[in-house]
Amino acid sequence: MNDTDEQYQKNLDGTTVLVHPELQIDPTGNQGKVGRIDFSDLNADEMYVAFDHEFALSLYAMDALLILKPHQQLQNDLQTPSLVRNINTLDRLVLKRVENLMVNGGHARDLLEIVKSNAAAIQVATISLRDDYKMVVNAVHAAKMDSAANSLLGQAVILSSKYLAYQKPKDGIVGNISLYDNKDNQFLVEFPGERFSLHQSSDLLVLKQPNELYTSILTVGRDLTKEDFKSVMRANMLQEQGGNELNILEALKMSEPALNFSTSSLEDKLKILIDNGLHQHQSYRGR
Numbered sequence: 001m002n003d004t005d006e007q008y009q010k011n012l013d014g015t016t017v018l019v020h021p022e023l024q025i026d027p028t029g030n031q032g033k034v035g036r037i038d039f040s041d042l043n044a045d046e047m048y049v050a051f052d053h054e055f056a057l058s059l060y061a062m063d064a065l066l067i068l069k070p071h072q073q074l075q076n077d078l079q080t081p082s083l084v085r086n087i088n089t090l091d092r093l094v095l096k097r098v099e100n101l102m103v104n105g106g107h108a109r110d111l112l113e114i115v116k117s118n119a120a121a122i123q124v125a126t127i128s129l130r131d132d133y134k135m136v137v138n139a140v141h142a143a144k145m146d147s148a149a150n151s152l153l154g155q156a157v158i159l160s161s162k163y164l165a166y167q168k169p170k171d172g173i174v175g176n177i178s179l180y181d182n183k184d185n186q187f188l189v190e191f192p193g194e195r196f197s198l199h200q201s202s203d204l205l206v207l208k209q210p211n212e213l214y215t216s217i218l219t220v221g222r223d224l225t226k227e228d229f230k231s232v233m234r235a236n237m238l239q240e241q242g243g244n245e246l247n248i249l250e251a252l253k254m255s256e257p258a259l260n261f262s263t264s265s266l267e268d269k270l271k272i273l274i275d276n277g278l279h280q281h282q283s284y285r286g287r
Contacts, residue, residue, distance in 0.1 A: 001042070001043060004136070004137060004140045005042055005043075008042065008133060008136055009040055009041075009042040012037050012040040012042070012047070012129075013037055013038070013039065013040060014036060014037065015036065015037045015067060015108075016034065016035075016036055016067070016107075016108035016109050016112060017034070017035055017036070017037060017047075017049060017065040017066060017067055017112075017129070018032070018033070018034050018035075018065070018066040018067070018112045018115070018116055018122075018126065019031055019032060019033050019034075019035065019049070019060065019064060019065060019066075020032075020063075020064050020065070020066055020128070021116065021119075021122065023064050026058075026064075028054075028058045030049075030051060030058055032116050033051055033116075034051075034109055034112045034113055034116065035049040035050055035051040035052075035058070036049065036050050036109075037049055037050075037065075038050040038057055039057070042133075045061050045062055046059060046061070047059070047060045047061070047062060047064075047065055047129065049065070061130075062128065062129035062130035062133065063128050063129070063130050064128075065128065065129045066112075066122065066126040066127065066128055066129075067108070067126060067127060067128075067129060067132060068098075068102070068108055068111055068112065068115075068125060068126055068127075069125060069126060069127050071099070071102045071103065073127075074095075074098070074099055074102070074124070074125055075099060077124055078095060078096075078099065078124070083124065087120055087124070088120075091118060091120035091121060091124075094114065094115075094118050094120075094121045095120075095121055095124055095125055097114065098111050098114055098115060098121065098125050101114075111125075112126075141274070142182070144273075144274040145182070145185075145270070145274060146180070146182055147273075148270050148273035148274050149180035149182070149187070149270065150180055151273065152177050152180070152187075152266070152269075152270075152273075153177055153178065153179070153180070154176055154177065154178075155176065155177045155206060155245075155266075156174070156175075156176055156206070156207070156244075156245035156246045156248075156249055157174070157175060157176070157177060157187075157189060157204040157205065157206055157249075157266060158173055158174045158175075158204070158205050158206075158249045158252075158253060158259070158263065159173040159174075159199070159203060159204065159205075160202070160203055160204065160205050160265065161256060161260070162202075162203075163199070163203040163204075172191050172192045172193075172195075173191075173253065174191070174192075174246055174249045174250050174253065175189045175190050175191035175192070175246075176189065176190050176246070177189055178190045178196070181198065184198070185200070185201075186198040186199060186200055187199050187200075187201065187204065187266070189204070200267075201265070201266040201267040201270050202265060202266075202267045203266075204265070204266040205259070205263040205264065205265055205266065206263060206264060206265075206266050206269055207235070207239065207245055207248060207249065207262060207263055208262060208263060208264050210236060210239040210240050213232070213235070213236050213239065213262055214236055216261065217229075217232060217233065217236060221261075224257060224258070224261060225257070227255070228255050228257045228258040228261070231251065231252060231254075231255055231258040232252075232258050232261050232262050234251070235248050235251065235252055235258075235262050236262075249263075
């Protein structure tokens with residue numbers, strides 16, 4: 001279980017939930033009732049729910065349980081024209097009441113008790129645990145991606161041979177990352193002559209970390225030709241001395257084997273940074 005799943009499962013225990021009113025099979029007959037998750041096993045998709053006046057816990061999958069949407073999401077949904085047109089005045093008043101109570105710190109149990117008897121309110125104001133989990137995972141990934149990508153601003157890069165097989169830039173292939181476009185998941189790279197172009201992370205190569213490159217030299221450096229081995233060793237020495245990475249890449253580009261040996265894809269570097277990233281998510285999970 002990764003950090004995101006561990007944090008999500010930790011937040012699940014004690015969460016107030018509504019058993020989906022249209023759940024077809026429920027041996028305990030608690031469809032449409034409000035309860036509280038007493039214990040959960042995210043990997044097994046098992047949510048053990050406690051209800052008032054019932055001694056035993058009831059077992060549900062994530063799809064069967066509804067929680068309130070985060071306030072901001074509900075507010076945005078209520079401002080969506082296509083959604084508002086399909087809600088009658090009474091339903092709109094119910095949803096507005098729920099939103100106001102959220103703002104004023106209303107308890108999730110009280111809000112779900114209001115929502116559960118109104119089909120439109122259930123559809124608009126709640127989300128299944130499974131969909132909430134997916135939303136959290138996507139939000140965490142996006143936040144980690146933004147953090148990782150923005151940490152690479154100024155990073156020296158070189159266009160990969162795979163990219164160059166289809167594109168022939170006029171003003172060089174070595175440059176610096178100047179901007180990350182999170183909308184299209186692309187990097188704006190500045191090349192010589194103030195030339196800028198957008199690239200996917202898979203189009204770009206970066207120098208391996210000095211220790212990583214040195215380890216590669218020791219373990220598989222014998223596979224290089226004598227000249228390529230010298231080029232790689234020179235690059236590693238310049239790294240250790242704090243040399244300019246743009247200049248190192250410019251030197252390495254003269255030999256494709258030496259360049260490929262000394263670099264890794266920006267895409268792989270991003271994955272490492274994302275795996276090491278941290279992010280917290282907050283839902284409206286009133287106890």
